[in-house]
Amino acid sequence: MKTRVYVLLFCITLLSVRTVSFGQDKPLEKPNAEVKEKAKETKEDIYEEFEEFIKVIKELQDKYVDEINVNTILTNAYRGMLSGLDPYSQYFSSEELEDLKIETEGEFEGLGIEVIIREGLLTVITPIIDSPAFKAGILVGDRIIKIDGEFTENMSVRDAIKKLRGKLGTTITLTVVHEGDTVPFDITMERATIHVKSIRGARIVDDDYKIGYLAVTNFQENTTKDMDVAVQDLLKKGMKSLVLDLRFNPGGLLNIAVDMADKFLERGLIVSTKGRDTTQNYTYRARKQGTYPKFPLVVLVNNGSASASEIVAGAIKDHKRGLLLGIKTFGKGSVQSLIPVWDGKTALKLTTARYYTPSGVCIHEKGIEPHIKVPLSFAETKALHEHLSMIDRDTKTNDVREGESKEKEAVPQGSSVRKEKSSYIDVQLERAIDILKGIEVYAKGSNTP
Template identity: 45%
Template sequence: MPHLSRLTSLALAIALVIGAPLLHAAQAVETAAPAAATNGKAPLPLDELRTFAEVMDRIKAAYVEPVDDKTLLENAIKGMLSNLDPHSAYLGPEDFAELQESTSGEFGGLGIEVGLEDGFVKVVSPIDDTPASKAGIQPGDLIVKIDGEPTKGLSMMEAVDKMRGKAGEKILLTLVREGGQPFDVELTRAVIKVKSVKSLVLEPGYGYLRITQFQVNTGDEVGKALAKLRKDYGNKKLRGLVLDLRNNPGGVLQSAVEVTDHFLKKGLIVYTKGRIANSELRFSADPVDASEGVPLVVLINGGSASASEIVAGALQDHKRGILMGTDSFGKGSVQTVLPLSNERALKITTALYFTPNGRSIQAQGIVPDIEVTRAKITREQDGESFKEADLAGHLGNGNGGADKPSSKGKAQSKQPRPQDDDFQLSQALNLLKGLSVTRGD
């Protein structure tokens, strides 16, 4: 149309760029777009579009190096999303592919979940058995430099892009921990294959179930793990179970619902509230309880975020388990990925979620029922002394029981157990054993 002014053409171009995700959103939420039209929404803000066009012209004319229209428009979109909240982002082809890989359980990088705080890149949690966790990186660490370049002012996606790379390549992170002095950690990138569920027997009758993140198949994996723990205990109901959600950065909402459902027979699990119709969802438990009502302690900490908080909050509200540890991260928002037509996508915050009792976790987190902070376990050597059974000529037990002399001089072949070096886990197990004693199990 030759009669269209440059400004009008640009306005139409912008409308098409931002209209594409709206088209997908309308398809996802049925009648959202027609409803907006009938509500008489305001037309495009022409004054602001004129300013945008003027800024774009000035950059193209005066910037020290030539910049093409595509770069300027993509940067404008990135800025538009990054300034909404820390979790909304524009995903290019590589970022979109990486997001799909991460929710399927395999991706390349360091194995670290990050967020933004006051312009700095902050570690939400390292993922188990990855370069980040093996290097001792902890939740709350600030990443102030990547390969010597400051991270201040980077968007979250830009920081993630810098940390990703080919397996085998080295990277140097400069960290600040709890306001201390900066220190360097060198890591080697790897292909991250995350097994989202791990289980083992702590002691006869007491199981341990760890969820490292919520992937598409996590709900099924938890069901299988519960069945295996029961089988390992002679197909009997467990006496107690520790569900470990520490340093779990979250993941797929549906998986969090499925995991929670394994521990409940009825009631609301979580509900969400947003502006578009289909963002208001309610998830309830079905009558089947795969855990058989086993006494439960749930471990959380500052690295437990999003989907982890959904599970912990629901179990706490239903008084299904005792939460132990420290306050969780406080991410109470839901992101929806809206694919675009050119292998790109928008990850945009569409709703807030609420626990069954109506609590919003956003920026507050879940407070455990019993606070137990991290601590190192140091064991004193018992000074073995003689017992009655060591004395020559001692009387036997009147009921016919075997003598129990001191263990001095006997070889100690005790195998190391997870609870021996994990204070929070040790406390959780002790609580379960105490509950078992009071129940008379």
């Protein structure tokens, strides 16, 4: 009797997943006898597999050394099903689903690392700017060999994330190997509250040529609105051109990436998605309403620019709206859908489509090549980490300085609170500024009679 109950429960679970995931079953218009026969064979094969699966569950329940709950067995089975597909598909328990919702709201506790399994190794997509991991020197492409002394081999992404998280203020030691290196070393850091501020460092970086700068570090619900505020403020300050920094941006919400690209494009295709199920086929197009003025634009990218970042970069590149500068992007061109199961208490994060740039290219595991390559050495990359962590503080300091300059006669000589400017030079940003200066000079020259 028990076995029958388990078979029934399992079949109901699978049916509910299928219904919610795909929404509808489209019959063939004119099914022929051969197709019907194949469908029959497929069903019989599936039922045989189900029977085998139930046998395994029964054996586990009856003979495993410790008593084991059927829900635990099934949860592990779901995790195994999805982990075998690709690095991004996952099963979320109710607790994990709640954590995911908190993350998308822009604040959570942990280290601030985006990770995947690549070639069997726990690999860093990118550390979140200004997070404990970023400040401690965790780099894009780092392989995490151990977490607090425990090897990560055969560890799932969700299990790794559980271990990386913990109580606020507690310490954790990661054993990592930098990309291109073979020597592992330990990095110890303290868990903190991660405030994911998606727009950072908006400012005029060249007063003479009125070149603006802003960094987008993530694609959250309010990212486009926040960028609008920043861009409008820069335009009020006389901005004539812009450097858009997408370095170390791991992505986020697809619709927000589309909205952002739309701000720079008046018309045309932004991105398209194609899946095995035609319900996943979409095209996203730009609209003229709300588009920014057509100022010169340079977009900074690197190997930490992934997913939604690549949608924006790819659209700008293909429409020749601006220049891409830096190094090749990460190459995550797949789309994950969150599919609720068990009345929304749990969910599948499933790869349901791949996205294509306006020119029809799928950049999955390929990345996007910039127009202008400006590679950084290992030391320069580490220095860039430290510099970007200070970006907002420097901006606030500059705002204070502007206020001081207006009241400088009220400040006694020698009592200025100004700090010496950082000696660090962001070579990629400097190159972008030089290019925008050149565009301005050329434009003036071509307009001269």
